[in-house]
Amino acid sequence: MTAPTDHQTANARTLISIDAMGGDLGPAAVVAGCLKSARANPDISFVLHGPEAELHALVNKHADLKERTTIRNATGVVTMEDKPSQVVRSGKDTSMWSAIEAVRSGEASVAVSCGNTGALMALSMIRLRKLPGVNRPAIAVLYPSSNASGFNVMLDVGADIRADADDLLRFALMGMSYARNGLDLKCPRVGLLNVGTEEHKGRSELKEAYDLIRDHQSDAAYEFVGFVEGGDISGNMADVIVTDGFTGNVAIKTGEGTASLIGQRLREAFKYSPLSRLSSLLAYTSLMRLQKKIDPRRVNGGVFLGLNGTVVKSHGSADATGISAAIKLAAQLSENGFNDKLAARVAASLPTEETTTE
């Protein structure tokens, strides 16, 4: 990314399409997240989807946000209870639909939503359509880990509740491409999540996927490290963790819940006695440094991989910091043309072609 030149105008900014509704904290949190991002990054602008009057009232408070934001009226809201099939059939008036439409039309390069994951995935699939060679798209997240970059790519974490061996191979290819482009790893290590690292363990589709992923590694510029276990998601055995969306979803939520429990216990430990309260004052900077490193809000944002267009799913409970992190990720992916690279990678690797794509 280069610094903006004099010739660049507001139109040259990366336009991000944002679903203002459907998050647990409502549109105020989403607008606060946009504001945070706008102040941190001069190169982005927004098209915000939701009830016009409400959004105007929120955006107009901030002149620096207002001048970079277009509001698109959408009166319907997709709730967490709505069935994906319902939303696809009759959700045309919703802010989520409108946000995806802006990507479909080419107006924006990427959409961000913190609404109902199932509905967002279903809408994204129907409206943006799958890339050639992709049967099941996947949601990928960056999970804090002990490897050099500080993160592993993990997918699928909930686009679908199942995946067969072929899907798992495609997840490996898409995750590898994300790790190359997002984490700057030349030859990412790919691991397949299982209940043990021995080759004979696990479900039959995993054994089949093991062979497929192993056999593709020479063509596709990744190193297959074989089966990995839950503990390796935060470890340094692999850079890309491949699994089905049910297991992946449970795993990341378990990890987040455990991290949050430890944070709570840490605060309790430091409130225990006058001495521990004193020590917590002195330890404040260290603790803040730690919190910054493990705060799940800072890596908020799963990316839907395998579609004609980029969609970033933020946590339903994301606050301004979380939404701003999702916007940052969306802007990065949009700016580096990641989706085209991924499409080329999947297309090149699948039959037996040996075209090399970044």
Add this chain to the structure above:
Amino acid sequence: MTAPTDHQTANARTLISIDAMGGDLGPAAVVAGCLKSARANPDISFVLHGPEAELHALVNKHADLKERTTIRNATGVVTMEDKPSQVVRSGKDTSMWSAIEAVRSGEASVAVSCGNTGALMALSMIRLRKLPGVNRPAIAVLYPSSNASGFNVMLDVGADIRADADDLLRFALMGMSYARNGLDLKCPRVGLLNVGTEEHKGRSELKEAYDLIRDHQSDAAYEFVGFVEGGDISGNMADVIVTDGFTGNVAIKTGEGTASLIGQRLREAFKYSPLSRLSSLLAYTSLMRLQKKIDPRRVNGGVFLGLNGTVVKSHGSADATGISAAIKLAAQLSENGFNDKLAARVAASLPTEETTTE
């Protein structure tokens, strides 16, 4: 548990059968764990299975352990690579087989092993046999949580890689019984692990299990809280988390891995600067208090539920502290007659009988 009286002799101690082999750290760690437990609990004694000469050399160093330990020679070792079916067919000479045999014969009331989980489960099933009404036994663990007792019961965490709706109902009943007897909860809250809390979400066997567990709750003295998510494993939504062994295994290992990553980052944060090193000295007690609360070794030990006899599976990587925690759990379960209560509970709840059992 009452204090030992003058009439009690070494024979009145709770005898625990211990597989000394198959753990990552070898028999020295197992013997060190026994020593720790022996010193903490005067009411237990051991029968230790493995290569006689090696075990004698380790045990004889400690007079207080020696007088409470019988060594049973077994030359074979089940490795982590051995297939369960192999071990069942030709593992008669192994320390694992011998350890389970001591429970089967009634000599010991409970067995502890840190060896190959699949082999231990297969041997336990074949030699101890399943309880009436149980198709798939399960491994249950205590997972640190924010509820009153500080722990949730979670099962299955790896006895099998699949479970149908009927199995999940039995897991609910067995987990509930464990929570009543192990955590002293009169009416445990049972949750079914899924990727969302909405009723229509998830795999079909989960929807079926939802109905079964809900319909049994009035007879069986638990409260069904419905679907729970990964974050609830360490939360306060349920006391018992029911899932299949694949998902459960990945989830607990993810949680442990995440906790260990945070611990590592916490140490780094406190080494960052002279001030943070000073503050860590002052914070030492607080940090130790925290570590004690979240140390996975202190809740080490999964319990096999659904068999005619109790088997405690310790982590393969357990050290003396971990093994001692598993022995402590084994002794508690043995002393309170938990397995008979669980058997009665499953038998009573399954058809439509309404016998109430503790």
